Amino acid sequence: MTGDRLIIGGYEFKSRLFVGTGKYKDFAETKKAIEASGADVVTVAVRRVNITDRSKENLLDYLDPKKYTILPNTAGCYNVEDALRYARLARAAGVSDLIKLEVLGDERTLFPDTVGLLEAAKILVKEGFIVLPYTNDDPIVAQKLVDIGCPAVMPLAAPIGSGLGIRNPYNLKIIMEMVKVPIIVDAGVGTASDAALAMELGADAVLMNTAIAGAQDPIAMAEAMKYAVLAGRLAYKAGRIPRKLYATASSPIEGML
Amino acid sequence: MAEVIQIQVNGEERGCRADATVGDLLRELSIKTERVAVELNLEILDRKEFDHRSLKSGDRVEILSFIGGGS
Secondary structure (H helix, E strand, O other), X not given: OOOOOEEEOOEEEOOOEEEEXXXXXXXXXXXXXXXXXXXXXXXXXXXXXXXXOOOOOOHHHOOOOOOOEEEEEOOOOOOHHHHHHHHHHHHHHOOOOEEEEOOEOOOOOOOEOHHXXXXXXXXXXXXXXXEEEEEOOOHHHHXXXXXXXXXXXXXXXXXXXXXXXXXXXXHHHHHHHHOOOOXXXXXXXXXXXXXXXXXXXXXXXXXXXXXXXXXXXXXXXXXXXXXXHHHHHHHHHHOOOOOOOOOOOOOOOOOOO | OOOEEEEEEOOEEEEEEOOOEHHHHHHHOOOOOOOEEEEEOOEXXXXXXXXXXXXXXXXXXXXXXXXXXXX
């Protein structure tokens, strides 16, 4: 599907699969899985440098920022102040104004605190950030994030790392119909069919980490996800047949004995 | 010998030369300045400032960079 590009905040992407870089065995495995996924966008976290053991390698030695778009997140932030601090640090450390904004509400579910999210998004948009907000599958909040100036919205499929798949396809569908910016389904995908379903619903992209990194064979799963996202996108664009309760024969009656 | 002051780097106490800058500290720790962010007493520094901001006793320095992460 050449020419079917995704454009967000002035950035153009070939692949509609965004991948995280956490939970891999080592950087070599991270690199191989990301290559197999075909992703252009990779998410990273911002953390303290290990100053006591400088022998540790750097993730960006394995992921060339010229080849990939690095999308830093504010993972682990449970209030507006922390999310703003991490976003600003990410910009100071990085190469762009992109930020995957997370303001979490609860440690057990890692569900977004959408009140805090809206507040933080407003401030960061004003500061010139390209804010990609991790949000609930709530169409009203999604629209508010767009009104604030977010160039894309990232509703969850299910809790982060849960692998439960798409729990509320109807809400996601409403978001996709209501909101006029790219929708990236983020978090909760478990296997390839979940990613394909997200794309068939009309998502513009899917973001995942654990589904790949936690698989028995992460590199093979990365490749499976690449094809799932492509297949789902193609099916969405092709336009599926309507669902009907009764059969319709595909072979003609005419010419029968 | 230059006077030694106590500062805090990434939450740990450490000594450093009284006339040292943030840039000197990063070099001493063998940290490449590209793709790190430095916070000095909660103020995020522009990379260009590293060699111009001197450290004083009790300063709290945070040095951060990118690591693997998804959500």
